Amino acid sequence: MSAQVVLAARNVAKSYGQVHALKGVNFDIHRGQVTTLFGENGAGKSTLMKILSGVIQPTSGQIVLDGQPVAFGNANDARDRGISIIHQELSLAPNLSVRDNIFMGREIMGPLGVDYAEEERQTRALMEELEEQIDPATPVEDLRLGQQQIVEIARALSVDSRILIMDEPTSALSASEVEVLFKVIRDLTARGVSIVYISHHLEEALTITDHAVVLRDGVMTAYAPRAEIDLEWIVRNMVGENYDLGSPPDSAKGDVALSIRDLSVPDATGQDLVRGLNLDVRAGEIVCIYGLMGAGRTELLETVAGRLRATGGQIVLEGHEISHLSIGQRIARGLALVPEDRQRDGLVQTMSVGQNLSLASIARFTRGLFTSTRAERDLVDDSIRRVTVKTSGGGAPIGSLSGGNQQKVVIGKMLATNPRAILLDEPSRGIDIGAKAEVFRLLAEGAKNGLAVVYSTSEVSECLSIAHRIIVMHKGRITAEFDSTVSKDRIMAASGESQAA
Amino acid sequence: MSATTTNPAKPRSLNIGRLLLEGRAFFALIAIIAVFSVLSPNYFTLSNLLIMSSQVAIFGILSIGMLLVILNGGIDLSVGSILALSGVVAGAMMQGVEIDAMGVILYPPVWAVVVLTVCVGAAVGAVNGVLVAIFKVPPFVATLGVMYVARGIALLMTNGLTYNNLRGSEALGNTGFNWLGFYRIGGVPISVIVLAVVAIAAGLMLSRSAFGRWLYASGGNERAAELSGVPVKRVKITVYAVSGALAAVAGLVLASQLTSAGPTAGNAYELTAIAAVVIGGAALTGGRGTVRGTMLGAFVIGFLSAGLVIIGVSSYWQTVFTGAVIVLAVLMNSLQYGSGARKT
Numbered sequence: 001m002s003a004q005v006v007l008a009a010r011n012v013a014k015s016y017g018q019v020h021a022l023k024g025v026n027f028d029i030h031r032g033q034v035t036t037l038f039g040e041n042g043a044g045k046s047t048l049m050k051i052l053s054g055v056i057q058p059t060s061g062q063i064v065l066d067g068q069p070v071a072f073g074n075a076n077d078a079r080d081r082g083i084s085i086i087h088q089e090l091s092l093a094p095n096l097s098v099r100d101n102i103f104m105g106r107e108i109m110g111p112l113g114v115d116y117a118e119e120e121r122q123t124r125a126l127m128e129e130l131e132e133q134i135d136p137a138t139p140v141e142d143l144r145l146g147q148q149q150i151v152e153i154a155r156a157l158s159v160d161s162r163i164l165i166m167d168e169p170t171s172a173l174s175a176s177e178v179e180v181l182f183k184v185i186r187d188l189t190a191r192g193v194s195i196v197y198i199s200h201h202l203e204e205a206l207t208i209t210d211h212a213v214v215l216r217d218g219v220m221t222a223y224a225p226r227a228e229i230d231l232e233w234i235v236r237n238m239v240g241e242n243y244d245l246g247s248p249p250d251s252a253k254g255d256v257a258l259s260i261r262d263l264s265v266p267d268a269t270g271q272d273l274v275r276g277l278n279l280d281v282r283a284g285e286i287v288c289i290y291g292l293m294g295a296g297r298t299e300l301l302e303t304v305a306g307r308l309r310a311t312g313g314q315i316v317l318e319g320h321e322i323s324h325l326s327i328g329q330r331i332a333r334g335l336a337l338v339p340e341d342r343q344r345d346g347l348v349q350t351m352s353v354g355q356n357l358s359l360a361s362i363a364r365f366t367r368g369l370f371t372s373t374r375a376e377r378d379l380v381d382d383s384i385r386r387v388t389v390k391t392s393g394g395g396a397p398i399g400s401l402s403g404g405n406q407q408k409v410v411i412g413k414m415l416a417t418n419p420r421a422i423l424l425d426e427p428s429r430g431i432d433i434g435a436k437a438e439v440f441r442l443l444a445e446g447a448k449n450g451l452a453v454v455y456s457t458s459e460v461s462e463c464l465s466i467a468h469r470i471i472v473m474h475k476g477r478i479t480a481e482f483d484s485t486v487s488k489d490r491i492m493a494a495s496g497e498s499q500a501a
Numbered sequence: 502m503s504a505t506t507t508n509p510a511k512p513r514s515l516n517i518g519r520l521l522l523e524g525r526a527f528f529a530l531i532a533i534i535a536v537f538s539v540l541s542p543n544y545f546t547l548s549n550l551l552i553m554s555s556q557v558a559i560f561g562i563l564s565i566g567m568l569l570v571i572l573n574g575g576i577d578l579s580v581g582s583i584l585a586l587s588g589v590v591a592g593a594m595m596q597g598v599e600i601d602a603m604g605v606i607l608y609p610p611v612w613a614v615v616v617l618t619v620c621v622g623a624a625v626g627a628v629n630g631v632l633v634a635i636f637k638v639p640p641f642v643a644t645l646g647v648m649y650v651a652r653g654i655a656l657l658m659t660n661g662l663t664y665n666n667l668r669g670s671e672a673l674g675n676t677g678f679n680w681l682g683f684y685r686i687g688g689v690p691i692s693v694i695v696l697a698v699v700a701i702a703a704g705l706m707l708s709r710s711a712f713g714r715w716l717y718a719s720g721g722n723e724r725a726a727e728l729s730g731v732p733v734k735r736v737k738i739t740v741y742a743v744s745g746a747l748a749a750v751a752g753l754v755l756a757s758q759l760t761s762a763g764p765t766a767g768n769a770y771e772l773t774a775i776a777a778v779v780i781g782g783a784a785l786t787g788g789r790g791t792v793r794g795t796m797l798g799a800f801v802i803g804f805l806s807a808g809l810v811i812i813g814v815s816s817y818w819q820t821v822f823t824g825a826v827i828v829l830a831v832l833m834n835s836l837q838y839g840s841g842a843r844k845t
Contacts, residue, residue, distance in 0.1 A: 305728070307727070307728060326730075326732065327727060327728060327730050328730030328731065328732055329730075330730075331729070331730040332730070337728060339725075339728055344722075344724055344725075345722075345724045345725050345728055346725055346728070347722065347725055348717070348718045348721035348722040348725050348726060348788065349721060349722060349788075350717070350720070350721035350722075350784075350787075350788030350789050351717060351718065351721055351788070355714070355717070355718075359714070359718055359725075359726070359729045359731070360729040360730050362711045362714050362715070363711065366710075366711045369710055370705070370709040370710055371709050371710060371711060371714065373709075413729065417730075
């Protein structure tokens with residue numbers, strides 16, 4: 001474990017005005033090993049990574065590369081010294097081919113312009129090295145997300161990166177794609193490449209890392225090699241207290257609030273993504289839908305909410321058939337959806353925190369022709385309190401919030417409509433543990449007050465928290481149904497990922 | 502750099518820069534008035550300001566409609582043509598509508614002409630809206646097509662000629678069309694009052710009505726708005742229809758001011774309207790912009806070109822200046838919106 005330190009941060013601090021994002025952090029990256037950075041949203045992980053990769057400059061402190069203090073002027077500077085970063089959002093041009101993406105901005109020039117043949121040869125070599133069957137001429141948009149990730153990695157390798165920083169590389173990957181990525185990471189480390197890894201998926205990160213660094217509020221709270229740590233250690237250092245995603249609330253179960261009968265949803269080509277699905281959820285009950293990517297969870301929830309049209313079946317809310325209603329009418333009847341991708345489907349980035357919170361319940365503060373400023377403010381303040389959004393107030397821009405708080409805004413927006421049943425598609429995606437626990441606490445609270453809750457997840461441990469009932473979906477069907485005492489293994493086996501576990 | 506602007510705690514000096522940036526259209530207008538007042542004694546007089554304002558009115562009314570469409574994330578290239586078509590439709594009605602079957606010529610009263618013309622404008626606008634919202638034609642293309650079609654219909658209706666007699670006659674009971682363009686209430690031209698009424702109504706709608714909130718939301722993120730229950734298609738069709746109706750109002754004002762209606766009127770007015778909206782700080786990507794800003798933008802363009810005329814600068818230079826102002830405005834827009842706000 002005493003591998004050579006290639007890159008180190010010495011007492012690095014970064015301030016934005018009065019806000020101290022990082023306060024004197026020390027941090028080592030070892031040659032040929034994986035160092036994982038744990039921390040909640042806003043703990044300073046991304047800031048630290050941006051400093052190490054030259055995207056931003058530290059306010060004070062030093063970066064030491066191979067024992068020599070260095071200062072990176074910009075990201076290209078760092079890249080020239082072998083440090084590459086793969087951002088959470090991939091930076092590929094979807095319309096261009098794999099080859100063109102890999103050599104974007106550094107095209108190999110021959111006497112007659114770009115030497116495509118040479119670029120293609122090098123791309124092929126890279127793909128072979130990564131053991132991926134991707135043709136260099138394939139447009140990136142035709143690749144699966146996991147393969148796109150591979151292309152990003154190939155691009156980083158093509159500039160001979162010795163240090164590769166990955167910011168949440170697995171958040172959009174399926175279990176099998178994660179396996180591929182981990183294999184690539186192991187190959188890379190075997191070749192002496194150092195990896196810095198950031199992930200919210202703790203169990204996953206533990207399987208790959210050699211060192212763990214925990215950041216909290218801009219300070220490094222703990223550091224240890226893999227052999228000395230476990231999941232509990234990380235969580236304890238991340239949140240600083242005992243952490244628990246909760247247990248099923250002992251709410252009184254009422255009548256069936258939401259009933260899905262024989263529902264089928266087609267994809268663009270007319271094939272059924274969801275096939276003849278039946279599900280009843282009672283008031284006060286929490287149901288977790290577990291499944292892999294492509295299992296049809298998102299399609300199911302979006303159809304129930306009204307975004308997609310079903311080819312057959314019924315959706316009954318409190319005894320009324322609602323499948324012919326618009327999204328707005330369904331919301332008015334008491335059915336709310338918190339979508340999976342909060343940036344794309346949940347938030348209006350141009351509006352403030354308050355306007356986002358009140359967006360789904362405008363009718364509640366409209367008097368005649370006009371909206372009532374006071375009624376809206378009351379509703380916004382009430383929502384902020386109810387879902388505990390950490391913000392300077394309803395007027396703050398939505399972009400000023402951390403991921404977890406943004407998610408709470410989306411949930412708060414839908415709770416403000418006073419729903420009878422709420423659907424949440426991957427409510428924990430991309431948010432930290434503290435926020436996760438709070439989201440689940442909110443759901444449990446809602447259920448106690450008679451709300452029917454359905455949420456989907458791809459993390460088994462989240463199913464085993466507050467859900468009374470666990471539904472496993474596989475290829476558009478319900479393949480198993482468990483109560484809250486089930487074991488992880490049985491859930492995973494039913495979802496068809498036993499080999500990946 | 503991107504993080505600095507999202508940071509609430511900022512040094513004081515930056516706030517002044519911020520203030521200048523956000524109030525740029527206002528300061529530009531003040532600067533234009535100040536400069537031309539020095540250059541010409543006739544510029545800063547009440548009568549000249551009112552004359553300039555009545556010229557601004559037409560672009561102002563158009564640009565409010567344009568603002569609504571741009572807030573929705575679209576663009577409306579057809580307003581200049583709708584303006585011409587509306588003028589021609591109104592002109593045709595003033596000449597009398599001949600109904601062959603009954604062998605009579607109807608001369609609708611002026612109020613009916615106005616109402617019907619606005620309805621025609623709204624209907625053409627609604628065609629834009631349906632093309633964009635239901636048939637998913639990109640706004641640029643849909644309104645470009647309608648721009649040509651509306652202009653063509655206007656040309657067909659008059660055979661390329663212009664209606665010159667819009668005064669009506671006492672005997673037919675359809676006088677008063679020139680009221681819009683020539684009369685004043687308390688010294689203020691009717692066109693300026695129309696602009697003020699439209700601006701106040703649009704401002705209230707945007708800031709205080711549920712529809713305004715729907716519009717900002719669907720322009721900022723249509724998918725999120727839809728999932729929050731906003732009837733995004735209805736919003737879209739409505740804004741194009743309103744833009745068409747306002748183009749018709751502008752067409753009526755212009756026809757009334759000129760006491761003539763020609764099929765070539767309002768050529769390239771849509772570009773001036775877009776420029777006013779952009780100078781007013783609205784984002785062409787949708788979701789950001791205000792009526793106040795757009796009004797300032799319209800007055801900046803109008804007062805600038807009028808001032809250049811008054812001090813005797815060639816009209817070719819006016820075109821250059823107007824273009825420079827637009828580019829400068831867009832540059833500042835990207836300063837304001839480009840770096841901040843986007844944090845994931």
